[in-house]
Amino acid sequence: MKRSIAELLAHGQALIAADLPEAVGTLLHPYLQGGTGPIPLWKLLALACRRQGKFEAVRKIQEMIVETLPGDLPARYDLADTLLTLGDFARGWEEYRFRYHLPHTTALARHIQAAPRWDGRPISGQTLLIHDEQGYGDTFQFIRLLRAAQKNSEAKILVEINHESLSLIRRAYPEFLVQPRGTLPPHFDAHCELMSLPHALGLQLSDLPLEMPYLQADPRRIEHWQERLQDLPRPWVALTWAGRPTHPNDGNRSMRLEQFASLAMVAASFLAIQKGPAAYQPAPTGMNLCRLSDEIRDFEDTAAILQIADLLISVDSSPVHLAGALGRPAWVLLPFESEWRWMTEREDTPWYPTHRLFRQSRRGDWQGVLERVAVDWVASEYSPA
The missing domain is CATH 3.40.50 (Rossmann fold)
Structure with a gap:
């Protein structure tokens, strides 16, 4: 006996919550195999495909939904996200205008x-x-x-x-x-x-990155932080391990400081510029960590630290973009399902020529990311000869 749409949706969402998106396709196949079927099931399948990084499959499903229901504005925003992820800027920006038509964003629109x-x-x-x-x-x-x-x-x-x-x-x-x-x-x-x-x-993608750098740190703040950090051995590596806690995807993109154990023995001074509750998390044993969060008053201080630091290692958060705008190098740690701006598979980004991207190869695998960072560090210009 076929199950109701409500039952299928509940089962599929439970599979995704259990990190089993591959099983959703098997669940829904009998109901969608003819290329037709209820739109809510197609949306669920698109979500499951996205969780697996199958963006071309996601695009085909979302384009079908938008063509069928052009007035479904949340679906059009979902399509925008996919198009931008795939680098289709021409169509992506057109659909991105619907970003304030979602249930949780309507109140944010000006x-x-x-x-x-x-x-x-x-x-x-x-x-x-x-x-x-x-x-x-x-x-x-x-x-x-x-x-x-x-x-x-x-x-x-x-x-x-x-x-x-x-x-x-x-x-x-x-x-x-x-x-x-x-x-x-x-x-x-x-x-x-x-x-x-x-x-x-x-x-267009080919227009990027435009003028670089386009922000500058305050010379007075630079002088202050050079004096503050002068006794720390080089290289200086700014470090951020968590994003804004209220971000809807924060659980996916943020880490805990203790997870950086593979970098604990790296010969560097780590400058913790983390703000918020995560700033006080315990550090891995042996890490040469200088906590600066209580001394950082604003983004001017952060900019000055990034300007004089040799490198930023960070999850996807505002210091990554600030470093890029300043033309400073960053190694960006990305979850398997990252935001559209980082696109797919690339180890570089057209937005910031100074940045390198380190992506999870499978969902939740931060250890693998940090192990690659540690290996690349040894061969990098930052590691002592």
Whole structure:
């Protein structure tokens, strides 16, 4: 007897929660083998395929869903995520505009009725408000598009940015009026979210990385941290092992400091720039760790440390993007199912030429990632000859 859709969904979701996505295909095959079937089951199959890293299969399913139900906006966002992961920027940015139509993001959308959203065409002589959104890493990644927006729009650029990034952005883009979020802006004629700029500009993969570096650390902070760290032996390796706890994917992308045991005997001074509750986790025995979290006041301090450090080793978090924007090297530790911006299989990233990517070869295998890091360290320029 065939089971109900509700039963199949509950069983399939339980399999995914148990880290058995391969079994979902077997479960659903009798119900979808003819290429038809209930859309909720197709969505479940797409999720299971994504968990396995089968992005081409995911794309085919999602394209079918969007073609069948073009008004299903969460499905269109899911398609955007897959397209961007696969490097299809032209279609990906088009669908990415639906990111604020999800149940958990609707409240985050900024509704500006006084002016239209900029569509990429020239608006010579007018004022364009560009406002940031989402996380700090997103700000550091996409702020590079400000000058391209000014060139294409021929407008006066007004930037609204989070308080934590304000001084960095003002120093990097002195030609624009940069105001903190929450400040009443002067009159503007059009607006655009920072992460809608790629769509408006028609950003292609081949356009990246644009100008590099595009942020600079404060010379006074650099001087302070050089003096603070001068007695530590080189190389200096900045270290971040956990992302923001409230991030929906944090359990997948974050680690525990004790998991870095394979690096404990590396001849380096590890500069712990981790912030938040994870900053106080116990370190592996033998690791030469200098905890700096209580001394780091803001991103200006983080930027200065990254500017003088020899390398950053970090999970996917905002310091990775800040280091990239500064043109500083980073080894990025990625889960098997990483965010779209890191694409698939690559060990490099077009966003940041100074970065290397170390990916899990199977779900949850951080030990394998760190073992590869330790092996590569020996052959790297950072290891003593």
